[in-house]
Amino acid sequence: MKLHINTPLIESLSVGKGLNGKVWLKLENCQPCGSFKARGVGYACHQHVINGAKKLVTSSGGNAGLAVAYAGRVLNIPVTVVVPTTTKISAINLIKEQGAEVVIKGDAWDEAHQYGLQLTEKDGGYIHPFDDPLLWEGHSTLIDEVIETGIKPDAVVLSVGGGGLLSGIVKGLRKNKLFDVPVIAVETDGASSLAASMNAGKLVSVSQIMSVASSLGAKKVSQHAFELTNTHPIYSHIVTDKQAIKACSQFLNEHRYLVEPACGASLAAVYDSRVILKEKSNILIVVCGGVGINTEQLKEWSRSLGV
Ligand SMILES: *Cc1c(COP(=O)(O)O)cnc(C)c1O
Numbered sequence: 001m002k003l004h005i006n007t008p009l010i011e012s013l014s015v016g017k018g019l020n021g022k023v024w025l026k027l028e029n030c031q032p033c034g035s036f037k038a039r040g041v042g043y044a045c046h047q048h049v050i051n052g053a054k055k056l057v058t059s060s061g062g063n064a065g066l067a068v069a070y071a072g073r074v075l076n077i078p079v080t081v082v083v084p085t086t087t088k089i090s091a092i093n094l095i096k097e098q099g100a101e102v103v104i105k106g107d108a109w110d111e112a113h114q115y116g117l118q119l120t121e122k123d124g125g126y127i128h129p130f131d132d133p134l135l136w137e138g139h140s141t142l143i144d145e146v147i148e149t150g151i152k153p154d155a156v157v158l159s160v161g162g163g164g165l166l167s168g169i170v171k172g173l174r175k176n177k178l179f180d181v182p183v184i185a186v187e188t189d190g191a192s193s194l195a196a197s198m199n200a201g202k203l204v205s206v207s208q209i210m211s212v213a214s215s216l217g218a219k220k221v222s223q224h225a226f227e228l229t230n231t232h233p234i235y236s237h238i239v240t241d242k243q244a245i246k247a248c249s250q251f252l253n254e255h256r257y258l259v260e261p262a263c264g265a266s267l268a269a270v271y272d273s274r275v276i277l278k279e280k281s282n283i284l285i286v287v288c289g290g291v292g293i294n295t296e297q298l299k300e301w302s303r304s305l306g307v
Contacts, residue, residue, distance in 0.1 A: 139168020
């Protein structure tokens with residue numbers, strides 16, 4: 001059973017303007033829960049249910065929490081989402097709308113995560129938002145779908161929070177024997193935990209998150225994601241919040257899709273930093289999506305960042 005949909009893959013003349021090659025958008029914003037999380041989370045939830053889980057638990061007030069709530073509704077199994085006190089009421093409402101129970105615990109994600117693990121002990125399945133091989137397996141289907149269309153990317157642009165998407169995409173590239181295809185791993189300045197570890201040459205945490213791209217706000221990427229930077233051509237790229245928001249506006253106007261700043265970051269990397277992509281023929285952008293935005297919020301961010 002598949003909980004995600006096969007998303008559209010479209011060429012974008014506007015995002016690719018000024019580049020020599022073609023730019024392809026994999027529209028994960030079209031997933032039923034609004035982001036690529038449907039893939040990995042859907043797969044992981046289904047595996048847990050096959051293995052006898054009687055409930056599903058996660059610890060994310062963002063797109064991962066919503067994806068677990070969605071999966072639980074479709075699989076007809078109860079879901080508890082533990083979220084920290086900082087979670088927006090609009091996010092909590094979306095999760096509840098899927099029929100999940102929301103428990104508010106702790107001031108930061110780590111506390112919600114620890115409590116979620118406790119709740120899972122007996123007969124539950126715990127879904128980590130980014131550090132779980134089951135998730136990577138599910139995320140890897142994105143590359144399978146692209147290959148099935150006959151398009152072979154020679155560069156992939158994606159956003160990095162805790163590195164679950166990155167891990168899944170590299171897995172998908174390897175599955176399809178695309179060992180040398182570079183991945184541009186984009187973060188916002190203020191949420192650049194992968195860049196921090198790559199610079200340090202070891203896995204490190206950033207002390208605090210200061211970015212509007214809250215879906216990229218993991219203080220430390222997974223060990224696995226960091227290790228991939230030694231075995232796959234992964235190039236770290238950082239954009240400002242302002243660039244990410246500007247990209248969200250531009251993308252909305254050009255393609256009529258509203259995406260989170262976490263996703264705008266990847267778009268900004270292509271809009272603004274064409275140099276690294278100049279000699280590529282088929283650039284794949286993972287339009288990761290995200291539900292944590294509306295037109296009012298975009299206006300407010302644009303105003304405060306001077307876009
Ligand atoms: C989860 C998420 C990310 C980051 O993914 P990781 O697997 O944590 O690296 C980026 N964008 C959106 C919209 C997300 O929901």
